[in-house]
Amino acid sequence: MRALLALSSVARTALRRLRKERPPASRTLAGDTAQTQPYFGLLVDIDGVLVRGKTPMPAARKAFKKLMNVKGEFIVPVVFVTNSGNCVRQTKADQLTQVLGVPISQDQVMMAHSPLRMFRRYHDKCVLVSGQGPVMDIAKSIGFTHVITMEMLREAFPLLDMMDHDRKPALASPKPVKFPNIEAIILFCEPMQWETHLQLIIDVLLTAGNPDCVPRQLLYPHIPVVACNMDLMWVAEGKTPRFGHGIFVLCLENIYKKITGKDLKYELVLGKPSEITYHYAECLIRAQAAERGWLKPIHTLYAIGSLRREQEGASSLEKTAIFSENQ
Numbered sequence: 028m029r030a031l032l033a034l035s036s037v038a039r040t041a042l043r044r045l046r047k048e049r050p051p052a053s054r055t056l057a058g059d060t061a062q063t064q065p066y067f068g069l070l071v072d073i074d075g076v077l078v079r080g081k082t083p084m085p086a087a088r089k090a091f092k093k094l095m096n097v098k099g100e101f102i103v104p105v106v107f108v109t110n111s112g113n114c115v116r117q118t119k120a121d122q123l124t125q126v127l128g129v130p131i132s133q134d135q136v137m138m139a140h141s142p143l144r145m146f147r148r149y150h151d152k153c154v155l156v157s158g159q160g161p162v163m164d165i166a167k168s169i170g171f172t173h174v175i176t177m178e179m180l181r182e183a184f185p186l187l188d189m190m191d192h193d194r195k196p197a198l199a200s201p202k203p204v205k206f207p208n209i210e211a212i213i214l215f216c217e218p219m220q221w222e223t224h225l226q227l228i229i230d231v232l233l234t235a236g237n238p239d240c241v242p243r244q245l246l247y248p249h250i251p252v253v254a255c256n257m258d259l260m261w262v263a264e265g266k267t268p269r270f271g272h273g274i275f276v277l278c279l280e281n282i283y284k285k286i287t288g289k290d291l292k293y294e295l296v297l298g299k300p301s302e303i304t305y306h307y308a309e310c311l312i313r314a315q316a317a318e319r320g321w322l323k324p325i326h327t328l329y330a331i332g333s334l335r336r337e338q339e340g341a342s343s344l345e346k347t348a349i350f351s352e353n354q
């Protein structure tokens with residue numbers, strides 16, 4: 028609620044400014060004069076700000092109406108920045124359109140894994156992806172071309188996943204399979220069946236991507252690991268916050284450390300409050316402004332989130348603001 032009040036006040040300021048600054052000057056593609064073009068963009072969190080679980084916050088629709096012009100277009104560039112990672116951007120855009128009652132495009136949505144689109148060096152590697160939802164579709168939408176899901180790995184090596192007695196394989200000794208060597212692990216979001224994921228990810232780490240082999244020594248450093256969303260908790264309908272992906276990753280780190288004595292290292296950590304995330308969001312804001320024909324530089328970004336998030340992200344945001352002003 029506090030965040031939405033802040034959003035309303037930012038919107039009010041923008042509107043006041045746009046009303047005050049009228050004609051003349053040259054018009055852009057969007058028909059806005061140079062003076063009525065926005066100088067700032069908005070980065071808006073979703074969970075705990077616009078929705079709580081699947082329940083919309085009552086003030087969200089009202090606040091967003093104030094950010095639209097009579098043609099139903101945004102009067103400032105807006106990007107929704109969420110740490111969730113269990114769907115593709117279009118799915119989230121559709122959900123937001125429902126919640127806010129205004130059309131939201133996938134180009135306005137940034138999930139925890141979205142910045143991976145910039146890291147092309149991973150796109151042609153054979154990657155093992157962990158998460159829930161349509162993980163294969165998510166990976167392909169980012170640009171990955173050679174994707175292994177946990178189910179594919181489990182099927183190829185049925186003797187590895189032995190925790191759940193009801194899911195143990197019937198075969199005593201399955202035939203050897205040809206399986207590609209996994210070159211990197213991408214952790215999208217919290218998975219289902221943690222015991223399976225924890226076991227198989229550790230297997231892949233200890234065997235340098237080939238869980239069929241028996242390593243004679245510790246292979247360290249391990250293959251690259253990318254983690255999206257390190258939030259320990261998140262706000263749903265419940266009275267208290269719920270376990271997030273950060274708790275899963277914490278388990279993984281501790282298991283790896285206990286077994287090997289070494290630290291699990293990340294090549295990349297994405298999602299708020301990582302600096303990469305805010306830089307990518309800034310790129311999306313600039314792209315949106317360019318598309319609308321707003322030529323005036325966007326030199327300020329306002330991020331609207333829960334109080335805890337604002338505190339965590341403060342240092343990154345300050346850096347983003349400095350970066351923006353230096354453009």
Ligand SMILES: [Mg+2]
Nearest residue numbers: 072074075333
């Ligand atoms: Mg949130």
